Amino acid sequence: MTATAPSIRPLRADAARNRQSLVDAAFDAFRREGVHASLDDIAKAAGVGSGTLYRHFASRDALVLAVIEGRLASLAEVGAELATVDPPIQAVERWLAAYIDQAGTFHGLAGTLVGPKPEEEAPECHAARGAGAALIERAIAAGQLRADTIAGDLLDLAAAIAWVGEHSPPDPDRMPRLLHLCLAGARPPR
Amino acid sequence: MTATAPSIRPLRADAARNRQSLVDAAFDAFRREGVHASLDDIAKAAGVGSGTLYRHFASRDALVLAVIEGRLASLAEVGAELATVDPPIQAVERWLAAYIDQAGTFHGLAGTLVGPKPEEEAPECHAARGAGAALIERAIAAGQLRADTIAGDLLDLAAAIAWVGEHSPPDPDRMPRLLHLCLAGARPPR
DNA sequence: ACCTGAACACCGTTCAAGT
């Protein structure tokens, strides 16, 4: 299931409006209370019946994805831009830092991003992670990461670092430090 | 709040029995459904009223801690035993592997263990993490970890690795691999 | 001192009835 695959036919005008209201209301609620905010309250805040929420979003994850869709897309773009930045390992570090940053937008979001099962991974999520993986492969090819580095390991570790951030007292230095540590561990022996 | 600090006076016999039934029932439920299993069901399975559960355990975390108390204690013991194992970095790796392993006992348990706020950290949890920190300090003193390594960083990364495990398809090689990567990142530059 | 279980407020999800 590809989570809110937009139907080929456009939505009826009122349905499109409702959908957008739900996404807006969800953004507010997630920012205030995390991704486990009450769906009922979101529907109320959007001014629609709860059934309408379920009609548009089959699951909580689908709604979360819809809310961060744009951010995931820009993460993919950033990846494309960084593809020419040298040294390659720097590009990787910058991109992963951005990924961690995005994963910290809402409390609980890291759990939506980690280890997606291929068959149920949303396309935007796949694109974003693919962009990161490409940068990692480039750094491997340049000999700046071990040849046996697994891109998924570093992506999931980045999500895990964001998760640590959700459970720690705020410390702006900590997450870059943890990221740097993980990347250092993936450098080739010299 | 130190979570289920055992009162000085022993419990009445029936209360002690109820408490143990609750811990046993919770263990089963957590193993089957993770640490977010229904507290009502646990009380039912233990054959007590739900109020009794709340009387013995002020919060879900307190119940979780009571269930893993023994495992945390043995983690502290293992730490003491490893304090003479050489090389020190090996002792650290073995202990953190055990920590990750324990954190994987129940789905959701990693979240109970990560980044505990000092003032509300349970004593058993404090003892276990202290044992790990001691091994880390020893490895630092031996020059096998960077001098600026922060023990809490490695402990939380270990919990984070266990969390990744909760969200990935089972792969027995992955978590040792991720741990090894993190430790490699904390080795001194040479 | 401790236990019970009804009561309350809340939440996710479905679906018959409406437009």
Place this chain on the structure above:
DNA sequence: ACCTGAACACCGTTCAAGT
């Protein structure tokens, strides 16, 4: 085609009444 909101099953938490 889409929306509404009542209905259902469930859950955490409290507390008056009991022993």
